[in-house]
Amino acid sequence: AQSVTQLDSHVSVSEGTPVLLRCNYSSSYSPSLFWYVQHPNKGLQLLLKYTSAATLVKGINGFEAEFKKSETSFHLTKPSAHMSDAAEYFCVVSGNTNAGKSTFGDGTTLTVKP
Amino acid sequence: EAQVTQNPRYLITVTGKKLTVTCSQNMNHEYMSWYRQDPGLGLRQIYYSMNVEVTDKGDVPEGYKVSRKEKRNFPLILESPSPNQTSLYFCASRQASGGWTGELFFGEGSRLTVL
Numbered sequence: 001a002q003s004v005t006q007l008d009s010h011v012s013v014s015e016g017t018p019v020l021l022r023c024n025y026s027s028s029y030s031p032s033l034f035w036y037v038q039h040p041n042k043g044l045q046l047l048l049k050y051t052s053a054a055t056l057v058k059g060i061n062g063f064e065a066e067f068k069k070s071e072t073s074f075h076l077t078k079p080s081a082h083m084s085d086a087a088e089y090f091c092v093v094s095g096n097t098n099a100g101k102s103t104f105g106d107g108t109t110l111t112v113k114p
Numbered sequence: 115e116a117q118v119t120q121n122p123r124y125l126i127t128v129t130g131k132k133l134t135v136t137c138s139q140n141m142n143h144e145y146m147s148w149y150r151q152d153p154g155l156g157l158r159q160i161y162y163s164m165n166v167e168v169t170d171k172g173d174v175p176e177g178y179k180v181s182r183k184e185k186r187n188f189p190l191i192l193e194s195p196s197p198n199q200t201s202l203y204f205c206a207s208r209q210a211s212g213g214w215t216g217e218l219f220f221g222e223g224s225r226l227t228v229l
Binding site for chain 2: 008034036041042043044045046051054090101102104105107108
C-alpha cells in the first residue's frame with residue numbers, strides 16, 4: 001500500500017521569499033516520487049521526479065526537492081518565489097508494482113503576495 | 115507536438131443523459147488513465163488501461179465505463195450521469211518503460227456539470 005500526505009493545504013509567501021511545500025509518503029516498495037504543478041484551468045505539469053538516483057532533485061523554474069528516506073519526506077523548495085509560481089501543487093508517489101499506480105496528495109495551494 | 119487531447123473541455127448535462135468524454139494521445143503510450151479532481155481531494159483514479167483491450171478499475175469506478183480499442187484512444191463513458199459526478203476530469207498517459215513509474219502526461223481537463 002502507498003499513501004501521500006501534503007502537510008499544508010494552503011501556503012502563502014511574499015514574492016522573493018523562499019517556498020517550502022511539505023510532502024510525506026508511505027510505500028511498501030522503492031517508490032518513485034513526483035511533484036506536479038497545476039495552474040488555473042490547466043492540466044498538471046511535471047515539476048520534478050525522484051526515481052532512486054540522486055536524492056536532491058532539480059526541476060523546472062528553480063524548484064528542487066530532497067528525498068529523505070529516513071524521514072519518508074519529499075519536500076519541495078524554491079529559494080525565491082515569483083508571482084507566476086502561484087498555483088496548486090501535487091505530490092505523487094508511484095510504486096513498482098500494482099501497475100505502477102500513482103497516488104496523489106490532496107494538493108497545496110501556493111499564494112504569492114506582491 | 116506531444117499531447118493528450120480531451121473533448122469536450124466543458125459540458126453541462128442533465129441527470130441520466132449518456133455522455134462520452136474522449137481522450138487521445140499521440141505519444142504511443144501504453145498506459146492511459148482517467149482521474150477526477152474534486153476540491154480538497156486531490157486526483158482520484160477512475161479507470162486505467164495498461165494496453166489495448168486491457169482495462170481495470172481504479173479507486174472510484176462506480177458509474178463510469180471505459181474502453182481501449184486503439185492504443186491512442188481511451189474514452190470515458192457515463193451511462194447515466196448523476197449530480198455527484200459533477201467534477202473536473204483528467205486523462206493522462208505514460209510509457210510502459212521504467213516499471214510504470216515514468217512521468218504522466220495530462221490533458222487539459224474536462225469540466226462536467228450534471229444538473
